[in-house]
Amino acid sequence: MSDQTQTGVPEHAANAPAAAPTPTAPKARADGRTKMKARQVNVFYGDKQALFDVDIDIMEHAVTSLIGPSGCGKSTFLRCLNRMNDVVDICRVQGSIEMEGEDIYDPKVDVVHLRARVGMVFQKPNPFPKSIYENIAYGPKIHGIVRNKAECDELVETSLRKAGLWEEAKDRLDQPGTGLSGGQQQRLCIARAIAVQPEVILMDEPCSALDPIATAKIEDLIHELRENYTIVIVTHSMQQAARVSQKTAFFHLGDLIEYGETETIFTNPKDEKTQGYITGRFG
Amino acid sequence: MTDATANGTTPASPDEVSKRVHASLKRRYAAEKRFQLYGVVAIGLALTFLFILFYDIISKGYSAFWQSHVTIEVEIDPGEVDPQGDRSLDSLRDGSYRGITRDAFTALFPTVEGRSERRHLLELMSGSADGVVRQRVLEDPSLVGQTIPVEVKLNDDADIYVKDKTVEVETAARVNGIASPTGTSGEIQILSTANDFGAILTAVKEMLAERAEDLRDDIEGDRARIERFESQLQSVEDEEVRSDLESSIASYEYDIEEAQKQIEDLQRRIDQPDVAEALNEGMPSYLVRINGGVVKITSVDNSRATGEVYLPLESVNDAPADSWEILTLPVAESDRRLSDKQVMWLWDLENRGLISLPFNTTLFTAGDSREPEQAGIWGAVVGSFYVLVVTLLLSFPIGVMTAVYLEEFAPKNKWTDLIEVNINNLAAVPSIVFGLLGLAMFLNFFGFPRSAPLVGGMVLTLMTLPTIIIAGRAALKAVPPSIREAALGMGASRIQAMTHHVLPLAMPGMLTGTIIGMAQALGETAPLLMIGMVAFIVDIPGGFTDPATVLPVQIYIWADSPERAFVERTSAAIMVLLAFLITMNLTAVLLRKKFEKRW
Numbered sequence A: 001m002s003d004q005t006q007t008g009v010p011e012h013a014a015n016a017p018a019a020a021p022t023p024t025a026p027k028a029r030a031d032g033r034t035k036m037k038a039r040q041v042n043v044f045y046g047d048k049q050a051l052f053d054v055d056i057d058i059m060e061h062a063v064t065s066l067i068g069p070s071g072c073g074k075s076t077f078l079r080c081l082n083r084m085n086d087v088v089d090i091c092r093v094q095g096s097i098e099m100e101g102e103d104i105y106d107p108k109v110d111v112v113h114l115r116a117r118v119g120m121v122f123q124k125p126n127p128f129p130k131s132i133y134e135n136i137a138y139g140p141k142i143h144g145i146v147r148n149k150a151e152c153d154e155l156v157e158t159s160l161r162k163a164g165l166w167e168e169a170k171d172r173l174d175q176p177g178t179g180l181s182g183g184q185q186q187r188l189c190i191a192r193a194i195a196v197q198p199e200v201i202l203m204d205e206p207c208s209a210l211d212p213i214a215t216a217k218i219e220d221l222i223h224e225l226r227e228n229y230t231i232v233i234v235t236h237s238m239q240q241a242a243r244v245s246q247k248t249a250f251f252h253l254g255d256l257i258e259y260g261e262t263e264t265i266f267t268n269p270k271d272e273k274t275q276g277y278i279t280g281r282f283g
Numbered sequence B: 001m002t003d004a005t006a007n008g009t010t011p012a013s014p015d016e017v018s019k020r021v022h023a024s025l026k027r028r029y030a031a032e033k034r035f036q037l038y039g040v041v042a043i044g045l046a047l048t049f050l051f052i053l054f055y056d057i058i059s060k061g062y063s064a065f066w067q068s069h070v071t072i073e074v075e076i077d078p079g080e081v082d083p084q085g086d087r088s089l090d091s092l093r094d095g096s097y098r099g100i101t102r103d104a105f106t107a108l109f110p111t112v113e114g115r116s117e118r119r120h121l122l123e124l125m126s127g128s129a130d131g132v133v134r135q136r137v138l139e140d141p142s143l144v145g146q147t148i149p150v151e152v153k154l155n156d157d158a159d160i161y162v163k164d165k166t167v168e169v170e171t172a173a174r175v176n177g178i179a180s181p182t183g184t185s186g187e188i189q190i191l192s193t194a195n196d197f198g199a200i201l202t203a204v205k206e207m208l209a210e211r212a213e214d215l216r217d218d219i220e221g222d223r224a225r226i227e228r229f230e231s232q233l234q235s236v237e238d239e240e241v242r243s244d245l246e247s248s249i250a251s252y253e254y255d256i257e258e259a260q261k262q263i264e265d266l267q268r269r270i271d272q273p274d275v276a277e278a279l280n281e282g283m284p285s286y287l288v289r290i291n292g293g294v295v296k297i298t299s300v301d302n303s304r305a306t307g308e309v310y311l312p313l314e315s316v317n318d319a320p321a322d323s324w325e326i327l328t329l330p331v332a333e334s335d336r337r338l339s340d341k342q343v344m345w346l347w348d349l350e351n352r353g354l355i356s357l358p359f360n361t362t363l364f365t366a367g368d369s370r371e372p373e374q375a376g377i378w379g380a381v382v383g384s385f386y387v388l389v390v391t392l393l394l395s396f397p398i399g400v401m402t403a404v405y406l407e408e409f410a411p412k413n414k415w416t417d418l419i420e421v422n423i424n425n426l427a428a429v430p431s432i433v434f435g436l437l438g439l440a441m442f443l444n445f446f447g448f449p450r451s452a453p454l455v456g457g458m459v460l461t462l463m464t465l466p467t468i469i470i471a472g473r474a475a476l477k478a479v480p481p482s483i484r485e486a487a488l489g490m491g492a493s494r495i496q497a498m499t500h501h502v503l504p505l506a507m508p509g510m511l512t513g514t515i516i517g518m519a520q521a522l523g524e525t526a527p528l529l530m531i532g533m534v535a536f537i538v539d540i541p542g543g544f545t546d547p548a549t550v551l552p553v554q555i556y557i558w559a560d561s562p563e564r565a566f567v568e569r570t571s572a573a574i575m576v577l578l579a580f581l582i583t584m585n586l587t588a589v590l591l592r593k594k595f596e597k598r599w
Helices: A074-080 A111-117 A132-143 A149-162 A166-172 A182-195 A212-225 A238-244 A262-267 A272-278 B002-007 B014-065 B089-094 B098-106 B115-122 B129-139 B156-164 B198-235 B239-271 B340-351 B378-409 B414-426 B431-445 B453-478 B481-489 B494-522 B526-530 B551-559 B565-595
Strands: A034-045 A048-059 A063-067 A091-099 A118-121 A200-204 A230-234 A247-252 A255-261 B069-075 B147-153 B179-181 B187-192 B285-290 B293-300 B304-311 B325-329
Touching (some): A034 A074, A132 B494, A182 A200, A182 B481, A247 A272, A255 A262, A262 A272, B115 B340, B156 B340, B187 B293, B198 B293, B304 B340, B378 B414, B378 B453, B378 B494, B378 B551
Parallel strands (some): A063 A247
Antiparallel strands (some): B179 B187, B285 B325
């Protein structure tokens, strides 16, 4: 059903995942090795099945966008990737999702550790009602990444820099994160996610609550972050998917209809439903 | 088309629509106005009742914050207060102060003679007076042998008279004649050159006429009864019943005869002009103030009054019209707590400037007492404090932990539903049931001491727990899920997300619930009834297991006491309780305002 586009391009030689970014061109990095592998994923909310046999390979250092009409299961799938669905009592996940060959649903896997490796940015900016500094320092502190104040200060600065918020926020680090504008808050949330130094960042419609300028900034940021992180983004905006992603998956009613290179999906979709959705005939 | 219009199915024309909208607008605005009016009326009513409540309590209770004292000159007789004669504290502590205090008080009125009159006078002084003198001497033993002024409390009835003038004293109509008393003490006569006592005589005669009227009414009643018995007599055959009826008739006839004799006697007295008539106790009291003294009138005719001297006159000189007066105490002496004599003594003490009205510190430093002037709320305040400490220490942690577990960690299933329903039901259980539970569990099963704040606190914990749990769960629910998701998404464990983010945000709401629960506990009486905390406890509790009572219970006990002075103390205690409650609720509001976070 799903169209796997595990193209014949040779595996990327670099074995260090995020630590040492090489100045390779973004395009070339898109065909890196597989970071996460989902096979036969079925998700149930109580008796209702939300996802049917989804198979996706998420490429390292690529942006994968999940598109589809509302209620198609793209967010559900996204939340399977860092087991945020565990929080929902009635949710059951079947099938396997592997991250670098390790099943993340294996009982031996520590959810807390998984979430440190797979960070998440939510639809609505949700900074903690604490200072900007504390917002970013929280993750590193609970995971014991930083040992002292100096390390922490440095990490906060680099995270904010990576999120492009340093210049705006450096003078008000002790002020509440909730006092920032919507776009700034979302970048703060991204900075917060980066601070834990994850390998994968999941973004659930990160721009849906933002204006076009803030959206453009976040999109630029996603481009830059691809250097070091694997990104999976759920979006309702086809243009955004086309702009930021290298891979696109189209979901419809819980089925993965089509998955492939973004260019291919948008210019030459194989499935009629995909065609219909991207041309705006339904959805 | 016409058919359709007749059926009313065609949409109305634009004009018609606009008309209808207008009409409906008018209705809607009227409804809105009405609704607002209901609101304003409701608020107005609530405020009015609140105002009445506060006015009632404050107007009744404010005078309890002052206590009248009288200054007496006490001669500290070494023979009485220092039995060992060595001025040591031990010896002074064993000394007798009662006699010297009483002597000092009676010395205020040198003319008072005889045991019964002396006792009558001493009724005005509080029983705590000798304790005050003892305290003074123990603090400063060098006072022994000296005569010192000491402020001692008046007893409750005297206190109320001084503060509220509960016994009305009116000046009767102007006197016109020159009055001449026949003596300065004992029984004397006062002769007036005008008919100044005529009014009193008229009042006496009116009273006699009233009594005659009452007797006539009685006769009417008796006659009616006799008639009824006679008619029964005609139909009854049984000998025994007949004899009973006959004897009843005879006794009523005798009553009538007696009454008629009395009426004749009264009528004669009423008709006799200008013959001295005696006043009796059921009548208002009349007193004459003349030459610096007071005479209580016992019998009068138009121009002459016979009476007993209550406060000695300075001389037997004639008093011109504007220098003497007749006082009326409209409430009969037998209907008052203070006799005419006592009222006059107090009146005299006031005139001599010996009565002072300082702040009533006893009210805030003493425990309960049978004597209102020695009773205070401190014991109850301390008891309430201990009870609330126990309640807070138990109910806050248990309540918060329960709320957190149920809201954040418990699986949603039948059992948790059942627990939730039961917690909500528990909030509606009458509080006396908790008292019964406390009696059965804590006292009878665990054997904890009766009347102890520890047990009171435990019982009130049971009562406040539902409030705290429900408020706590509401506060936790109000924390947006996005905060939880953010924390979990960062890799925080559920406990970390809870303690680092959710709980701090929910805390103001939880604290508010807790304080409201505490305020509820502070005002509760019923559950304490069962565990023996509704009791007369004089000692101020010194710990969690000492017998104690609490503020609302103190109010209840005082409100139940017959002494009039407890009325104002009840209201004063209510004011103190309300002050505590308002403070607590205000704290809750301020806490919420201060720590409330917005996002």
